[in-house]
Amino acid sequence: xxxxxxxxxxxxxxxxxxxxxxxxxxxxxxxxxxxxxxxxxxxxxxxxxxxxxxxxxxxxxxxxxxxxxxxxxxxxxxxxxxxxxxxxxxxx
Numbered sequence: 001x002x003x004x005x006x007x008x009x010x011x012x013x014x015x016x017x018x019x020x021x022x023x024x025x026x027x028x029x030x031x032x033x034x035x036x037x038x039x040x041x042x043x044x045x046x047x048x049x050x051x052x053x054x055x056x057x058x059x060x061x062x063x064x065x066x067x068x069x070x071x072x073x074x075x076x077x078x079x080x081x082x083x084x085x086x087x088x089x090x091x092x
Contacts, residue, residue: 016081017057020066023080025053027073042068 028038035053039046042065052059070077 014057017060019057019083020061020080021053021055021057022084023082024061024066024069027075027079028053028069031073033073038069038072041072 028035033041035049036046038044039049044065048059052061066080067077069075070080
Protein backbone atom coordinates (compact mmCIF):
# COMPACT_ATOMS: atom_id res chain seq x y z
CA UNK A 1 0.00 0.00 0.00
CA UNK A 2 1.43 3.34 -1.04
CA UNK A 3 0.80 6.30 1.24
CA UNK A 4 1.55 9.83 0.22
CA UNK A 5 0.75 13.23 1.61
CA UNK A 6 -2.13 14.86 -0.16
CA UNK A 7 -1.87 18.63 -0.43
CA UNK A 8 -5.38 19.66 -1.36
CA UNK A 9 -6.40 20.60 2.18
CA UNK A 10 -6.37 24.08 3.65
CA UNK A 11 -6.19 24.12 7.44
CA UNK A 12 -6.81 27.47 9.11
CA UNK A 13 -5.88 26.58 12.69
CA UNK A 14 -5.38 30.17 13.83
CA UNK A 15 -8.71 31.31 12.41
CA UNK A 16 -10.50 28.35 13.98
CA UNK A 17 -9.05 29.13 17.41
CA UNK A 18 -10.02 32.79 17.02
CA UNK A 19 -13.60 31.79 16.18
CA UNK A 20 -13.76 29.43 19.17
CA UNK A 21 -12.36 32.02 21.59
CA UNK A 22 -14.80 34.66 20.33
CA UNK A 23 -17.71 32.27 20.80
CA UNK A 24 -16.57 31.16 24.26
CA UNK A 25 -16.60 34.80 25.32
CA UNK A 26 -19.97 35.43 23.65
CA UNK A 27 -21.74 32.46 25.25
CA UNK A 28 -20.09 33.06 28.62
CA UNK A 29 -21.35 36.64 28.67
CA UNK A 30 -24.82 35.57 27.49
CA UNK A 31 -24.92 33.15 30.42
CA UNK A 32 -23.89 35.93 32.81
CA UNK A 33 -20.84 34.01 34.01
CA UNK A 34 -17.52 35.66 34.80
CA UNK A 35 -14.22 34.35 33.46
CA UNK A 36 -13.23 33.44 36.99
CA UNK A 37 -16.42 31.45 37.64
CA UNK A 38 -16.21 29.56 34.32
CA UNK A 39 -12.56 28.78 34.98
CA UNK A 40 -13.39 27.40 38.44
CA UNK A 41 -16.31 25.36 37.04
CA UNK A 42 -14.08 23.63 34.48
CA UNK A 43 -10.92 23.36 36.61
CA UNK A 44 -8.89 25.87 34.62
CA UNK A 45 -6.74 28.76 35.70
CA UNK A 46 -8.72 32.03 35.48
CA UNK A 47 -5.61 33.68 34.03
CA UNK A 48 -5.40 31.05 31.29
CA UNK A 49 -9.06 31.55 30.35
CA UNK A 50 -8.54 35.31 30.30
CA UNK A 51 -5.58 34.91 27.95
CA UNK A 52 -7.49 32.44 25.74
CA UNK A 53 -10.32 34.94 25.28
CA UNK A 54 -8.25 38.12 25.01
CA UNK A 55 -5.53 36.72 22.74
CA UNK A 56 -8.08 35.22 20.33
CA UNK A 57 -7.18 31.61 21.04
CA UNK A 58 -3.42 31.89 20.71
CA UNK A 59 -3.14 30.04 24.03
CA UNK A 60 -5.04 27.05 22.63
CA UNK A 61 -7.61 24.89 24.37
CA UNK A 62 -8.07 21.17 24.83
CA UNK A 63 -11.18 19.48 23.49
CA UNK A 64 -11.86 18.31 27.06
CA UNK A 65 -11.98 21.92 28.33
CA UNK A 66 -14.17 22.96 25.39
CA UNK A 67 -16.52 20.09 26.18
CA UNK A 68 -16.72 21.19 29.82
CA UNK A 69 -17.44 24.75 28.71
CA UNK A 70 -20.28 23.51 26.51
CA UNK A 71 -21.80 21.69 29.48
CA UNK A 72 -21.43 24.61 31.91
CA UNK A 73 -22.70 27.17 29.38
CA UNK A 74 -25.42 24.80 28.11
CA UNK A 75 -24.30 25.34 24.50
CA UNK A 76 -23.88 22.52 21.95
CA UNK A 77 -20.17 22.16 21.26
CA UNK A 78 -20.59 22.78 17.53
CA UNK A 79 -21.82 26.33 18.25
CA UNK A 80 -18.29 27.27 19.34
CA UNK A 81 -17.08 26.68 15.75
CA UNK A 82 -19.66 28.88 13.99
CA UNK A 83 -18.35 32.01 12.35
CA UNK A 84 -20.01 35.34 13.02
CA UNK A 85 -21.51 35.42 9.52
CA UNK A 86 -23.34 32.16 10.26
CA UNK A 87 -24.77 33.73 13.44
CA UNK A 88 -25.92 36.80 11.52
CA UNK A 89 -27.74 34.71 8.90
CA UNK A 90 -29.68 32.74 11.51
CA UNK A 91 -30.77 35.90 13.32
CA UNK A 92 -32.52 37.42 10.27
